[in-house]
Amino acid sequence: MESGLEDVVAAETVLSHVDGKRGELIIRGFSLDALAGRRFEEIVGLLFGGFFAALPDDDGIAAGLAAARRRAFAEIGAIDEKLTSMPTTDAVRALVARLADADDLESAFNLLGATAVFTPAVIRRKAGLAPEPPRPDLGHSADVLAMLTGRPPSPVAAAALDTYLVTVADHGLNASTFTARVIASTRAGLTSSVLGAISALKGPLHGGAPGPVLDMLDAIAVPARAEGWIEAALDRRERLMGFGHRIYRVRDPRADALKAAVRRMAAEGAIDPARFALAEAVEAAALAILRRRKPDRPLDVNVEFYTALLLEALGFPREAFTAVFAMGRTAGWIAHAREQAATQRLIRPQSVYVGPAPRAAA
Ligand code: COA
Secondary structure, eight states: OOTTOTTOOOOOOSSEEEETTTTEEEETTEEHHHHTTSOHHHHHHHHHTTTSTTOOOHHHHHHHHHHHHHHHHTTGGGOOHHHHTSOHHHHHHHHHTTSOOOOSHHHHHHHHHHHHHHHHHHHHHHTTOOOOOOOTTSOHHHHHHHHHHSSOOOHHHHHHHHHHHHHTSOOSSOHHHHHHHHHHHTTOOHHHHHHHHHHHHTSTTTTOOHHHHHHHHHHHOSGGGHHHHHHHHHHTTOOOTTBOOSSOSSOOHHHHHHHHHHHHHHHTTSSOHHHHHHHHHHHHHHHHHHHHHOTTSOOOBOHHHHHHHHHHHHTOOGGGHHHHHHHHHHHHHHHHHHHHHHHTOOOOOOOOOOSOOOOOOO
16 A cells, blocks of 8 residues: 555535646646736635535625634734744644534634734744734735735735735645544534644644755755755755655646745745845755756745745744645635535445454453
8 A cells, every 4th residue: 555645536516626747736627827917815715616505706705704713813812922832833723623513604714814924923923023913905815914914015025925815726636635624524513624734734744745845945045055955955866855746746826826926026025036046056056066967856935935925925824834724725725514414425435454353362
């Protein structure tokens, strides 16, 4: 057996498809390119369609999310010293655990509102600042940034976070989504599915990688040092963060969507042009060197490389990047949990027993 379940089909889904050979991500019949300019609220509607009775239109979803953000903020007193001493993702998970565990649309909105409100609130508390209340007049992404920085964001910053949240909202049967579906198959509620999924996401092999991309850029510091630094890292048999993928054998399409957003931010002065130039130089040097050193193994840019630059420019601390990832992926987890629950079939695979044969009791 393959202990990573490679090539095992464990679900039928109408939600998303990852084509690793063509470098394509399809979400409910749309390629990522077609969705990357949309607002997060629209992607929530796209993913939730058919999984909740009486799903409102996009404006109704925006209003539902705004109300959920307000309800989450009413719980902000639960952020105590113990939570602020934890990594942000762990603190957000503990706060999400306080939500009621049900299957209805309000519970789904509460989960999206909770990750959106608690992430900036925990970041601010850690920095010794008071949490900022949500604003119903702002879209979901703009409000997250306003709660982070204390002022409404520029349109380019709000659009960049929308691009990020849309880009990571769903991605086939990845480890956290599979976790959410297993939990949903037991008929536990949506909160249980999302809590399990956050726990799977936070591991460094899944959603914990973009912080180290910034550590690499900091270590390289100037474009002229990129080649030498990368060669030395590969000589030490280290892996380059933000490159390679288990499924994509060509460029990760999410990397292109995020690079385009970062380029727009640079053009608007929302990102330090020197930082962008450094990232592009590191990308070019890494691709050339990886091609030369590993001619048989296609290694290209993955989603984490430009995620790191984008979230840094928006003002998120690198230790909180996984919590921001969860903010977007919660939409996909909820849709997958509802899709799995609709099959009414418990997920219960087999294992092969390789322990000792039965023996007489001593
Ligand atoms: N830098 C350098 N070499 C890499 C590499 C990277 N980022 N990713 C893979 N390789 C090399 C491996 O060392 C291995 O070489 P070898 O055969 O000489 O030992 C070969 O490519 C195949 O690696 P394998 O472990 O089979 O790849 P995988 O498909 O299991 O790995 C990742 C996928 C994502 C775990 C891997 O590419 C990686 O560690 N990337 C860096 C971390 C990262 O960016 N994670 C976020 C993913 S979205």
